Amino acid sequence: MTKEDFIKKFPDIKVQQFETETILSKQEIMDIVEQATQSFNSQLLEEKSVSEKVILDSQKSYSNRFHSSGGNAAYSVMANTLRGIYGTDVLIATGNSFTGNVLKAGYTKKMVGSMIMPNSLSAYSSKMSGAELKETVKNFIEGYEGGFIPFNRGSLPVFSGISVEIKETDDGYTLSKVTKDGKKVQDNDTFTVTCLAIPKHMKAYPADENIVFDAADTTVEDTWTESVSESNAVLAEPKDYMTLR
Numbered sequence: 001m002t003k004e005d006f007i008k009k010f011p012d013i014k015v016q017q018f019e020t021e022t023i024l025s026k027q028e029i030m031d032i033v034e035q036a037t038q039s040f041n042s043q044l045l046e047e048k049s050v051s052e053k054v055i056l057d058s059q060k061s062y063s064n065r066f067h068s069s070g071g072n073a074a075y076s077v078m079a080n081t082l083r084g085i086y087g088t089d090v091l092i093a094t095g096n097s098f099t100g101n102v103l104k105a106g107y108t109k110k111m112v113g114s115m116i117m118p119n120s121l122s123a124y125s126s127k128m129s130g131a132e133l134k135e136t137v138k139n140f141i142e143g144y145e146g147g148f149i150p151f152n153r154g155s156l157p158v159f160s161g162i163s164v165e166i167k168e169t170d171d172g173y174t175l176s177k178v179t180k181d182g183k184k185v186q187d188n189d190t191f192t193v194t195c196l197a198i199p200k201h202m203k204a205y206p207a208d209e210n211i212v213f214d215a216a217d218t219t220v221e222d223t224w225t226e227s228v229s230e231s232n233a234v235l236a237e238p239k240d241y242m243t244l245r
Contacts, residue, residue, distance in 0.1 A: 054106035055229050061104040062238060066154045071242035074102045078115065079160035080236035082220070085227045086123060086194045090133065090162050090180075092140050093196040094148045095155035097121055097220070102235065112228050116221040119198050123220055124213035130189035132211055133162075138175045139206065140195070141166055146204025148197065159241040161191075166244050176245070196220055 064074040078098045083091040096117055107115075128136065140157040141164070143149030150156045150173055156166070162185065165177040178185045195202070195213065202213065216223065227233060 052108040052110070055109050056107035056112050056233060056235070058102060058104055058107060058235055060102075060235075062102040064098070064100045064102075066156075068153070068242075068244040070240040071156075072154075072158065073238040074098070074100065075158040076160070076238035076241055077102050077235050079158045079241075080239060081233065082196070082224065083160040083194070084236060085223065085233075086125070087192075088125060088161070088194040089191040090193045091160040091196070092137065092193065093158040093160075094140065094198075094201065095150055095157055096148060096198070097158065097196050107228075109225060109229060113221055113225045116224055118221070121196055121220040122199055122202070123194050123196055123216040123223065124202050125192065125194045125216070126211055126213045127190065127192050128211055129187060130185045130191070131187035132208070133189075133191050133193060134175075134178050134185060134187075135208075136193065136195070136211070137162070137164060137178055141173050141175045143172065144204070144206055147201045153244065156242065156244075160239075163241050163243070166242060168244055173244075 062074040062077050064072055066072050075093070075098050079091050079093050082093075096119060099115055099117055102115070105111075137159070139147070141150065148155075153168075156173065162178055162180045164175060164179075167174045167176050180189075199215075202215075205213070218226075
């Protein structure tokens, strides 16, 4: 529609000024917006491909849905990979350690960092006996004053290097059994153990003169991102780590 056509069709409307000789229809405006959006998205993708390097190539996708027989596949991938990074026999991560699904995709450095919760998650390592390990696992599952207390199935801790059997009750969760490689953990066994938790929760951890946790110098997010960036890391496969009854 031209300016002249508009004036003829709507004679009662006072036209003060036209910025253009052509008045566009609604459909024409929508088409222009769509074209502009597509062009903008294409530019963003081009800029991303140039400025952001893929540092982690995930060949499979894993869901963060919790299963009573097995646990959480996505979180298991993260825990197993981090256990290798920290070089520990056992890794225990609180339920607020990881962010969600592991995607089948190329991860940039920023995306890799976002796989860890942005809560100053830190690593605490110790050498302990089998009896002390079972007590530590119990504390993480059943909760302790000032610590992270699991409030539903999805918030239960994640384990790597061991498997646990847990009973769900009206009051919460109780530990029934801890095994490693299919065998019950014995009290006189020895393990290196790394726990992932936020500082205020570990600060409140029950004191034990036989267990001393050494805090890592960098956050889990920084350690994870740096390790993946420098070593062309490959994600570990998930393993069943929990049975909930």
